[in-house]
Amino acid sequence: MSTERRKPYPFDQIEPRWQAYWERESVFHAPNPGDPGFDPGRPKYYVLDMFPYPSGAGLHVGHPEGYTATDILARYKRMKGFNVLHPMGWDAFGLPAEQYAIKTGQHPAVTTAQNVGRFKAQLKRIGFAYDWEREVNTTDPGYFRWTQWIFLQIYNSWFNPATGRAEPIATYKGPDPDQVRLAFVAEVPVNWCPELGTVLANEEVVDGKSEVGGFPVVRRPMRQWMLRITAYAERLIRELDGLDWPDSIKALQRNWIGRSEGAEVEFSVAGGNGRIRVFTTRPDTLYGATYLVLAPEHPLVDGITTAEQRVAVDAYREAASRKSDLERTELAKEKTGVFTGAFAVNPVNGEKIPVWIADYVLSGYGTGAIMAVPAHDERDWEFARKFALPIRAVVSESARLGLGGGGVCAAEPAECFVGEGYAVHSGPLDGLPTAEAKAEIIRRLEALGVGRGTVTYKLRDWLFSRQRYWGEPFPVVWEEGRHRGLGVEELPVLPPSLEDFRPTGTGEPPLAKAVDWVRYSENALRETNTMPQWAGSCWYYLRYMDAQNASRFVGCEAERYWTTGRVDGQGQAHGGVDLYVGGTEHAVLHLLYARFWHKVLFDLGHVSTPEPFQKLVNQGIILGQDGQKMSKSRGNVVNPDDVIDQYGADAFRCYEMFMGPLEQMKPWSMTGVEGVSRFLARVWRLVMEENQAGEWVRSGAVADAELDRAQTKVLHATVKKVTEDIETLSFNTAISQMMIFVNAFIPASPRPRAALRVLMQLLNPFAPHLTEELWEQLHPEGGAGRLAEQPWPAWDPACLVEDEVELPVQVNGKLRDKLTVKREATPAEVEALALASPRVQEHIAGKTVRKVIVVPGKLVNVVAS
């Protein structure tokens, strides 16, 4: 600001002017079916950004990367004749506002409103074509009323395994519906963070510390609301197939859900009653099981422990329960465990093997118990070595070795082998390759009634409650120890007003301080937990379609119109959001949770497609100028406001896109912004020039002139390239092509007005302010209408073909000459010309021509040796 640099073109006047115009005229408002101005003849296009959390720090250059990409697409699709839904909103519940409230006493709603105002102003300054009439805010009672409503839908349903879908709880005929609800209460060991005074979800704990703040986290059992996402594990995996998502994200989700096929095997407890069920992915190694391990929390541990081992077992369990996740995994380099004194009987050979407990077996996965096969599992191997337990090889790498020996190999194997091979020392399985051995043993176990083939998932149920103030209250009350969902007519449940937002520190949520609020009635108390931040973002894309609807979370007709695309052979609708752009950091949490909610709503008949987001694209991270991740501490953060002050919003937008492919990680460069800004200034000067007084006036070179051949070709090539590149989100190369156009037309005089108009159309989605201004200048007589309302230009392929083409001529794959030939030249003619070339002659001298490859219009390759 100190050096008042002369602006390359007057963007500081142009940009506010057009932003005001767009807002005043509601240019980017998308009408719903039934609204005035709705045109049923237009196809719809729903392009969505991941909405931001409006932090106090304001926008940084990472946010607008994806937003610019979608904005270009939205503007392009509008010009292509689509009715485009391109909304924006705020994911505004969350910890920072609450912590600020704790520090200052400022109500989170106040901070949130301020931050939203700031973000919104910043986004408007970039010139995004959002339909602000559809703005949503997750903290708005008119919004979270429906978040609570959806929770009640989930609460009031169950997953029917027979139909494979959610159904109203009334269709459940069992004794206790509370056991099967999709939202349920469980006493579970949770990640308790004393510092934050709250529990955290597994995914909010990084390396045993809280993701926010980095405070230590310990395990502690508490009563929590859970959502039964595991019921949907299979569908969440299977239905990824039809989605147009990056393979990497699909892989991340599959990985997270962690489907694994195997078997459950029942071991009876020797000399006792009771059976221990274990899960294994290698049932073929059952004959190699030399001991069992239960998780310390396993319910059978108490019953089977012998008197002699009681003290040791209790001590171990006590210690394990106190260990944090960090201590149980990362720090636990050495395996630990204790013998229970009990023995189990292997159902296939009657062998008695010891039962241990160890914290390397997790209570939450599989059955919480394993059969240990140390010869073929690294962990079991390590454990067996440490506690001198027997190790028996039952899989051989090669078939020959396996079939050879009849006698039992007494010696322990020298190392652990976890691969597949052939069964040995396994009775009836001997000689079978692993896959067949698995199938065979499962058949036998099932016949004996002591096991079955089964599938388990890593995915856990979703811990859905938080001990916080700034979140959606649950629409639930407690009466005589039982929960009850409130009626829909009681929504929204507003949070109470509080003076003091601090956590109680006991694990009791802050809402418990509002005694009057908590007392719902004579004998009912309100639930005092709140929902996690993910709740609001699970369905915001639905609300955008009908943001003002007061009687339904989204109107049926609007929902059908904006999401329904393809309908498959079974009459099943597919579609949803046509394009969703956001960061990879949401690959497994937000995107999985949203899919889950959507499927529940779909099963219950509230939405018409089984998946919310048909196509997903991840934008890459923008690094600082030093190639490092942007962060305050490194001091390499780029603020969009500064960039816009200096170069304008159009340059900012174009640079964000010109940096490189959207999906790629790339460093910011201020000189790069300058380059793009120069390009826009050249566009400006194609149309405008400075007069003696230093004012910008229409350039005298602009005229209604005919285009020459070369100009025609550049024009049509540019239309083609820009159109195709926008469709594939290759914005960087689209801009390159427009630079080529400008480089070709800058020296021209006269400059054909028609060509310049087309350039404005092509460039408009990228640089909407500049092009709108110049469009006006290119229509001195007026009457053409606004550029944003123009149709997208078409290209004529005939203008792209040349009469003569230049063909590279290679000899043995190396470029040796170039030929200029008529387009219609036959391969034989081209071959003759190529062989006649003196340069070619030189290189084939003394050799025999074996072959001549002619790729028409492309190249000639003479093969000689």
Added chain:
RNA sequence: GCCGGUGUGGUGAAAUGGCAGACACAACGGACUUAAAAUCCGUUGGGGAGAAAUCCCCGUGCGGGUUCGAGUCCCGCCACCGGUACCA
């Protein structure tokens, strides 16, 4: 360890199996200017021959392969980035 991604000039990058480095940044040279900025024109992967026009060799992380032809396809490595990690 496992899963995914990326490796091309000084830099960001471009290339349906067909002229590697488009477009831009930076650098250098020139024009304009009293001077600078801005603008415009030109050179710019490395090495070599030539007075020059030109020409030759090498070159897309490394090693193999397929092909008339490979940055692109296949096999085997290496490095970096992201995710995940006692999930039986």
